[in-house]
Amino acid sequence: MLFLPIAVLFIECSAALLLNFAKKHDCKAHRPNIAVLVPAHNEADGITATLNTLILQLKPQDQLIVIADNCSDETAAIASQSGVTVIERQDYKHRGKGYALDYALKFLEANPPEVVVNVDADCIVYPGTIDQIARLAAATKRPVQSTYLMIQPSNSSPKDKISALAVKVKNLVRPIGLQQLDLPCLLTGSGMAFPWSVIRTVSLANSKTVDDMQLGLDLAIAGYPPLYCQDAQVIGRLMEKQAAKSQRRRWEHGHIETLVNQVPRLIKASMNQKRFDLLAIALDLSIPPLSLLVIIWSTTTLGGLFLGILAGVWMPGIVLAIEGLILTISIFVSWAKFGRDDVSVLTLLTIPFYILSKITLYLAFLVKPQTQWIRTERDVVDFTTSSK
Numbered sequence: 001m002l003f004l005p006i007a008v009l010f011i012e013c014s015a016a017l018l019l020n021f022a023k024k025h026d027c028k029a030h031r032p033n034i035a036v037l038v039p040a041h042n043e044a045d046g047i048t049a050t051l052n053t054l055i056l057q058l059k060p061q062d063q064l065i066v067i068a069d070n071c072s073d074e075t076a077a078i079a080s081q082s083g084v085t086v087i088e089r090q091d092y093k094h095r096g097k098g099y100a101l102d103y104a105l106k107f108l109e110a111n112p113p114e115v116v117v118n119v120d121a122d123c124i125v126y127p128g129t130i131d132q133i134a135r136l137a138a139a140t141k142r143p144v145q146s147t148y149l150m151i152q153p154s155n156s157s158p159k160d161k162i163s164a165l166a167v168k169v170k171n172l173v174r175p176i177g178l179q180q181l182d183l184p185c186l187l188t189g190s191g192m193a194f195p196w197s198v199i200r201t202v203s204l205a206n207s208k209t210v211d212d213m214q215l216g217l218d219l220a221i222a223g224y225p226p227l228y229c230q231d232a233q234v235i236g237r238l239m240e241k242q243a244a245k246s247q248r249r250r251w252e253h254g255h256i257e258t259l260v261n262q263v264p265r266l267i268k269a270s271m272n273q274k275r276f277d278l279l280a281i282a283l284d285l286s287i288p289p290l291s292l293l294v295i296i297w298s299t300t301t302l303g304g305l306f307l308g309i310l311a312g313v314w315m316p317g318i319v320l321a322i323e324g325l326i327l328t329i330s331i332f333v334s335w336a337k338f339g340r341d342d343v344s345v346l347t348l349l350t351i352p353f354y355i356l357s358k359i360t361l362y363l364a365f366l367v368k369p370q371t372q373w374i375r376t377e378r379d380v381v382d383f384t385t386s387s388k
Helices: 003-018 047-055 075-081 097-108 129-140 158-180 211-221 241-273 276-285 290-311 315-339 351-357 359-367
Strands: 034-040 063-069 085-089 115-118 144-151 192-195 227-237
Touching (some): 003 158, 034 047, 034 075, 034 097, 047 063, 075 085, 085 097, 097 115, 097 211, 115 129, 129 192, 144 158, 158 227, 158 290, 158 315, 158 351, 211 276, 241 276, 241 290
Parallel strands (some): 034 063, 034 115
Antiparallel strands (some): 144 192
């Protein structure tokens, strides 16, 4: 059971490093009309920066809509000052990004766009991103995920740097590998584009902690597996201090919950529909958060060592040692190719301490998993001065 996710991780990271066979799509012929949806819950401090990066990328026929969802601050008023459309929603029993997006889609039904783009309200969208993902979605009739990375806080700690590297492996390295192998990716969050005809085939009204990932799985099973667009880039931010703990808990508990519940569903759908792409998504999803994977491997290896010492049975320990080598190579080559500028060799040496700090987070999943969306209280961060 350990060998499978480790082997899949190794294949994805190796493909990102070694191969260059990505299928090219002709997306220049048609530029669709677009509606960009920005769900926002109490984002008054940072939403203007996000909107400023979006407004410059839109055409006169496009729409930019902010969904002020259960806000108790000035989010709606500040967004209105930017000249965008603002719709407000108040429903404290049904909170979360999924409900906000579902509300916006109903708002658009009278005059639907060709492509819907979702951008979180705390992100910076690089120039050209909206055009690229919208064209690709329109050309392929499939969902598209841009590169969604995290900027480190100013005065970032080694833990912040390692956390950002883990996000880069998950949201950049592995999707590149899947793209090179002509396989679909998971939806990782902000910077997603959907053909209107596709996004209306599934329900968004839920409050799951990782509703973006769940949406991608539902669409894949429905026949629309997501594509990855490496050149399009959206930057979010890692929180600091207590907010960082809440953010990591939400991400990782949601990932584990989705892994446990959805991998069997994907495998069953793959068999019923005779589709290899669904099996590939299941294998990709079977890789737990890297820290958890290392913790499970370390614990199992310790058991294998005791088995060898006490019973003289060394084969499990040998297999686990090989798995550990493969896992180490996967992480190291990802860092060497994509993360060396952000994380020094000295910082890499702090990985064991970072992993130890995550043990309580995973134990909390066994005791009281976070299964619903809870907003992370955000630190106010200036993107122009934060370190990359």
